[in-house]
Amino acid sequence: MGSDATNDMTKNERKPGRMSEQRQQRIRLEISREAARLFWEQGVAATTGEQIAEAVGLSVRTLWRYFRNKESCVEPVLAQDGEEFVALLRRWPRDVSLEDHLMEWAINRTKDPDQQAFDQAVIKMTVLAEKEPDVRTAWLMTNDRIERALVEIFADRLRRSPDDIEVRLHAAAATAVVRVISEDISAALMAGADPTSLGNTLGQMARAVHTATGGAVGDPVDP
């Protein structure tokens, strides 16, 4: 007695037949890419779940096991940049300003060709989100998740509670301005703008976050 069997692992309980988290995500992303392609080519309404499933090589039933509805199929693609941004903020050193941190990242950033092709899909979906309501809901849900992540990150950085209303306000405002700038950049790139001016837009993001949080987030803080 006193020992809960099969429960003594510290974390990450991997059971016999379960497939790796990584592989799950890969499949979700694969589905998302195809869904994004089809949505772009023929519109959301004209694209059926069957088409998406077929494009990926899955049964329709399995598709609905990975995504609860058609719109959410594009979320992994839409979340791409946001996740990267959130991951970047998690590594944000306390003694560095946001602008410097983003800039340094922009410089060290590697751009493999596969990634670039993928970025194209992200841009397309972000632009599509302006017009297609179903894609827009997916886009807004994605940003909602980013906001929740930022609450944690900001709380940590400001040494405040994630329940603190001010922290939540800062996270919401920051997410909102980052979203708008993303939309703006996507629209510009789609219109054929020069991508080399991207370093500038990261600075713009940093400044926008600083402004939208009333200066609370962006400057270095004491360790």
Next chain:
Amino acid sequence: MGSDATNDMTKNERKPGRMSEQRQQRIRLEISREAARLFWEQGVAATTGEQIAEAVGLSVRTLWRYFRNKESCVEPVLAQDGEEFVALLRRWPRDVSLEDHLMEWAINRTKDPDQQAFDQAVIKMTVLAEKEPDVRTAWLMTNDRIERALVEIFADRLRRSPDDIEVRLHAAAATAVVRVISEDISAALMAGADPTSLGNTLGQMARAVHTATGGAVGDPVDP
């Protein structure tokens, strides 16, 4: 020639059998109330379109003519407070601060009992939006529309273009903080908080908007 017949009205083209805009909105609101009630009582998934239609006394076909899908049925209820807020901002005099304007409105506000019962539904849906993904998408879409309205309002007040990125950033940040405060208030009221402290929260909103816009929106501006 040179005269496009049936097109010479200045605006508001009313055609023979068309019913008034007002009546349309009333029906939408009626549907929304019933949908909100059912969603609250039994959850979204367990509520069918047929149930909503029956509760209102419409055929299912007609229900789908008023709303393109199930989630969006609650949008009119969720939009209630937001629309009021937007209407309030439209009447915001240039020589008055946001805080003063909101406060004055709070004082002159009449509270008839039917309205109060309705507010209860708004609060319930706002709280429900925290957990139920389908209601959350509706809530986010509602706030997205508010944001677009704020772009126009801010552009007008700041005498800038609605396409100006800064104006859009201000609108996005402002909408975001107002949304978070709304969620906070709703949660508090649902938990049984005293509604008389509401005057204070309007001040909080005004200050949050001022902060989130970097001080650009909130102060009086010259006429």
Next chain:
DNA sequence: CGTTATCCTGTCACTTAGTGACAGACTTTG
């Protein structure tokens, strides 16, 4: 390497969401 416990997946049958077409009731303008 084989066993075993657990999963992931496909098939099938099913309910619900949502749409197109058409006919009749209704409503506003003249």
Next chain:
DNA sequence: CAAAGTCTGTCACTAAGTGACAGGATAACG
């Protein structure tokens, strides 16, 4: 009242999404 156009319900239909079950795949363990 007449005319023109809209709103609504009925019917038939497609597509979205789920529950149940059986077989194949997979990771842990010996």
